[in-house]
Amino acid sequence: MHLVPTRAAATRLGASCEPRGRERNWGGGARACCSLRLQFRGQLGARPLPPCKVYVRSPLAVRRLLRPGARGALLPGKGGCKAAGLPGALRGGQCPASYLVNACWHCRLSAMSQLELKRNKVLEARFVADEDVLKHISDNGGVKVRKDRAQLALNIKRFVKKLENISDDDEAQEILEEQNYVAVLGACAEASELAQTPGKNVTFESSQYPEKPASTPQSNKKYSASNKAQLKSKKNEFVSTTPYRLRKRLSAPSLRSDSESDYSASCSEEEEEEDKDHKETSDVILDQKTPSKTRAAPASKKTPAKKLKEEMTSNLVEEYFEAHSSSKVLTSDRTLQKLQKRKLDQQTLLVLLNKAPPAFTAELKELNQQHESLFSKWMLQLHLGFSIVLYGLGSKRDLLEKFRTSLLQDSVHLVVNGFFPSITVRSILNSITEEVLDHVGTFRSPLDQLDLIMKRFKEDSSLELYLLIHNLDSKMLRGDKSQQILAQLASLPNIHLIASIDHINAPLMWDQAKQSLYNWLWYETTTFSPYLEETSYENSLLVQQSGSLALSSLTHVLHSLTPNARGIFRLLAQYHLENKDNPSYPGLSFQDFYQRCREAFLVNSDLTLRAQLTEFRDHKLIRTKRGTDGVEYLLIPVDNGTLTDFLEKEDEDM
């Protein structure tokens, strides 16, 4: 979670924090800008700070407190840092240099030593503009400062430069200023500092820091909770913590106005008693930190490289648990419905995609040619008893198809479309026994079938079969039993298996025993071609096509029924739609329904209706529910839009 300098943060950190805001215009009228600076004052050495319950022992722990999310400045030192002594403390060797730099970098100290509330052991919060911080930092000379948010802002800004009007003087000035920050940072040699750089900032823009590790974790996610708290207290100033807000803020100012109502935690929370709420949150966060710091403290003594690595891994881990520890995830509430997007069905999708201009055709062709040059080698290795598995990004279907047409035309082979939703091992075995071995008869279990196949293939060495499996890792085939059977098939010397896998965890399907049965040779065939065929079978194509699918199946099923049955369903559907605005609508009771059907001359007895309903239920067109009074209620588990469409279509047909 990331706070950007151009964003305002006026936050109160509990009762003991004293907020002071200073507003600054960055040119974009709507953007009120001021930054919260938190200053930890007083003794932090091993002493609890009563209001916040901070237990800080090591510099690292202090630094942790000062992650950008905390937005605070904390000055370490024996016996605390007096306001006037701040620069001294920074320059003098009281603390390890790296620690100083860290502290400074994270918290952007304020040089101004006002707010002389001599309340020891108390957190003080105040608001300082960015320039002040910068000035302070540069005043301090030797200490170089890094501001990740600066970079973030800078990058994002550059990225959207085209979209935004940059004639605004303030804006330009800001960019300059941000670059300043970065320049200052450039001199900062501490690798450990860089390790803290959130990797995500550089998504669209070239990196300013060549030495920055590529997989730098995003440390700023850590303080999501505390940010959240801040957000709550000043909702109108803050938007969500998703990265989109950056883009939104910069690219689409018109969206700003509704943003406050746009974002919420997925777990709704009591929004009253914000202060209290916040305090608790920060307590939790800080307490969470304490156990880890003892472990992390010795790390700071290690060589920068090692430290860097350690921090990277530990951050990764922490980041994961941070994200999964709380059940709340803060994302925007916007839904596709609000976007007024028409849902696309598979057909339209394909049409639209065909319109999209193909990219990198030459390169893709070259890539494919590289793979195709391996065909004869694959053939050879298949014959020598290896199985071949293809992995890498992009659909490998066309490649395998080409392999098939160019080399397997003259031999017995079986193509298995693993991505097909109805595929089972049984169907694979059936095709082998029925079509390849010409075996008539059924089997009690797949194992029996497998035994027969193995026997036949062992007996007859002239029998040869090529097995091509697209997506060996598909949902239907990835089970342990399926894989065991397939592996045993592959272990036969005259069955040659060539398969493709796509899922990132696909290799986990196989243990040592299975792997040795398969006798894999791995080939990387990154094709970058779209998984059109493979994804088209996915019912869960997120949200876009569920409606159309349901509608088509609805019409399909009903067309195969008698007109009376259709009439019965129509009746129910109409009643359902009449009651769509009634939130407590329990469904149509069976007796009522029977009455209505009788009146419409659709059924003549209770039993006929029941028989009809059973048919509907088998096709999942209706659902029955027993009410509190024991009466049976009938419901249609299809959303209203689809149902309306269906009725309209029915009217047309009639």
Add this chain to the structure above:
Amino acid sequence: GAETQDSKPCHPYLKPKPERLTDYFSQGKNDSEDSGLRFASCQLLWKQINSETEKIQEELNKQLFDNLIRFLRQSHSEFQTKTTEWMCRMKSSEIPTAALVLGVNVTDHDVTFKSLSEVLQDNVTPYVVSLQAKECPGIKHLLQKLMGQLMDCYVDADSSEEEECVNISQKKIRCSMASLSKWYENVTKKTGSETPSKKRTSSSRHWQSPPVVVIFKDMEIISSQHIHEFPLVLIFGIATSPMIIHRLLPHSVSSLLCIELFQSLSCKEHLATVIDKLLLTTQFPFKLSEKVLQVLINIFLYHDFSVQNFIKGFQLSIVEHFYSQPLSVLCCQLLEAKKRVTSLSHNQCENIRSLPSFRRYVESQVSEKQIALLTEDSFLKEVTQTLLEDLHIYHENYFTVLRCLHVFTTSLPKYPLGKQIRELHCACLGKSVWETEEYESAIQLLRMLAKDELVAILQKCAEIFISPSGKQFSNTVEKLEEFLARFQNLEAEANEVQDVSVSSQKELQKKTDLYHLQKTLLALKESKRSKKLTKFEMLRFEVVDFIDSLVRSYLAPAEMQTLNEVVYFNTANTLREHLNAAPRIALHTALNNPYCYLKNQTLKSDVGCISNTAPDICIVYKLHLECGRLINLVDWLEAFSTVVTAVEGTDPEAVATDQVDEIIHARFIRAVSELELLGFIKPSKQKTDHVARLTWGGC
């Protein structure tokens, strides 16, 4: 056609026609010289190596199997003679059980069990049933399999009664222990009079996973009741430790088993033998280079401990070598290779000329010879023959000296050059071993060896040099024997040396004068310092220097040998890619840095960034990396369209007004469902229009 494929999951294509495998060998490679011959020699070599490995396996298992057979015979004879011990066992209903501790290299066990059951069938009883845990998911299956295999065995054993037995198995009678014992009685009655001593059932079983055991329980309880009429012996294969039997089986069951433990050879020893017999020998012309060997050993040590996989890797490297190196046609026995050289085509001669090692050789020759080598094919062939011979001799010498050096280095503390001969082999193959630090320290340590050790080592070395082809090393052997003789002589001399020192001590005691005392002490000190080395030390130095000279002259790295490319396979990369692939990394690189695959300048970007002209899926992936646990689809879509439209230079206003282009929407849908297919996200019901992220971290 394509249409039928879309509607049916499986499509058989039946058009059988015999094909020629050699075609594939020549295809694809522009250099198809002598492909047929190459393929033939490849197949021949692999066949030889395969039979060699089987032989090794057999030898290694011999002792284990002998023990097992003795155990089986013993329990069997007890049954036959109805000794008291067997009666006792019957009373307590114990089943004799052999627990075979095989180690964690599960994949090798198949071979072991296969040969075990063969051995048992040949030596002890025709009734051997081998059951695999994986093949028997339930007690029913297990018994069915057991019955089936027993009946089949019976058929094999006694063909005269074949028909009857087929009837039994086809009837599919209730598969229970009762029927089993009935069947056994049946069989023994019929054949009992002839060969009563051969009746025994041992079911060997591959036992790895705990869930199987639940199934076992019943069987063992049942079978214990039938032990009276049915001499059953169980053999368990155990991967981890014998304790597992007690943990997996309840006490009531394990008390019914009379378990005897057998320990198989460890996979490390197995590997060492395989390397010794396959790689450190001139028997096979094919060799692995240092890097390839390192890859194979690493896979063995860090992944599976499977000798089977090691051999598979070896096989793959043979295939790769013969496939990709046109000159591998010369990779066969020396005489055959010399014959083949004479029939080489002009193209192949050019291939020889382009070998880096051959070029080095040419450059070291005088200019006339250089010209001749580069222009006359016939001269080149002559030279090639001698060079191949040199290479062969180099290998003979190399392996002998390597073993000798290994004898020296294994006796050193901390093993600076490795404990196993394979480590030493790797060190010598890759670079000049005498230039390495490890060798330096090893030599230092050798110079400090005690006499007994040194003598023992020298004797071993002499044996090594004598045993194989003693021609080249007759001088060496003589020298070694001379050293040994001198060590013998030293013992006599040593006594004299002692006398001298004693006399000087006495002299010291006589003098009382301070000045003289000081003088003598100084003199003694001086003499100690200047008295360079004892004779033993001198000799020791000489021995070490001799060894050093041997190493320098014979253990030159293989890469320096002319024509080494013919027999050495050295593309370790391909081997690693095909055996130990990293699909996740490949996926990650493709998504993060498409430039690696699509060499388009617009995609070129710095580390961690991505060009916004990249394929859709890359952009969508990058955007998803920024999110937390849940991702809002609307936001994602908008971010995506912003990125994409920014590239295309469309009006930014269009983006602002919530109107996402249809085509972009479709592209987004495709990219997201592709990510779902790849396993990066899944639909989430936690919130409307959200998906959950499934991966974390950079990769």
